[in-house]
Amino acid sequence: MTWTEISSEAELTALLGEPTAAALGKERSALADVDRAWLAASPFCVVATADAAGNLDVSPKGDPAGLLAHVVDDTTIAIAERPGNRRADGYRNILSNPHVGLSFLIPGRGDTLRINGRARLVSDAPFFDAMVVKGHRPLLAVVVEIDTVFFHCAKAFLRSQLWDPETWDPDGVVPRRAVISHRMEKKDKSVAELDAYYGESYLKGLYG
Numbered sequence: 687m688t689w690t691e692i693s694s695e696a697e698l699t700a701l702l703g704e705p706t707a708a709a710l711g712k713e714r715s716a717l718a719d720v721d722r723a724w725l726a727a728s729p730f731c732v733v734a735t736a737d738a739a740g741n742l743d744v745s746p747k748g749d750p751a752g753l754l755a756h757v758v759d760d761t762t763i764a765i766a767e768r769p770g771n772r773r774a775d776g777y778r779n780i781l782s783n784p785h786v787g788l789s790f791l792i793p794g795r796g797d798t799l800r801i802n803g804r805a806r807l808v809s810d811a812p813f814f815d816a817m818v819v820k821g822h823r824p825l826l827a828v829v830v831e832i833d834t835v836f837f838h839c840a841k842a843f844l845r846s847q848l849w850d851p852e853t854w855d856p857d858g859v860v861p862r863r864a865v866i867s868h869r870m871e872k873k874d875k876s877v878a879e880l881d882a883y884y885g886e887s888y889l890k891g892l893y894g
Contacts, residue, residue: 713834716760721835724799725755725763728790733765733828735779735786735805743775749819755790756817761832763801764808766817766824769894777828780805786830789838794849796840803830822893 864880
């Protein structure tokens with residue numbers, strides 16, 4: 687099979703064309719009121735990190751709207767750590783390379799808010815009191831100093847029909863979580879045991 691590879695910026699520009707002035711100029715270095723409103727309404731984001739060697743990680747983060755992103759000031763936000771599997775891949779990356787990229791989503795909206803910046807890990811700060819969920823104060827937060835912030839257009843969501851319930855089939859081709867876990871991760875557990883684990887007890891352990 688023959689592939690035609692793009693190996694230079696000149697080739698890429700020749701294929702895609704030049705970005706518009708609006709696309710180039712939409713980046714900002716500080717949060718506007720509309721950015722703050724978006725962060726307050728967003729319950730979900732993804733955080734991209736890379737280690738010193740360029741190995742990548744993209745991690746989802748979720749909390750109730752209004753509690754996901756804490757705005758410290760016009761150029762600083764914080765994302766709380768919540769209980770998970772303790773791999774901490776993204777956090778380990780931040781320790782060796784502070785550059786991060788975040789995309790914040792609002793359910794039903796096609797546009798997204800993107801923030802690029804430099805992160806550090808903080809184990810305590812006065813603003814942790816504002817990040818308490820269901821009585822649980824975070825043990826850790828990722829504090830991001832904003833380099834650029836801008837809104838991304840809705841085309842990817844429109845193409846994917848992500849928010850269209852008529853396209854949803856969560857139990858279709860892909861097996862449910864318990865079956866995947868049994869096949870790929872926890873072969874010593876039965877599917878019934880894993881169904882029980884991913885049921886009510888799983889929901890009860892979201893914050894501690």
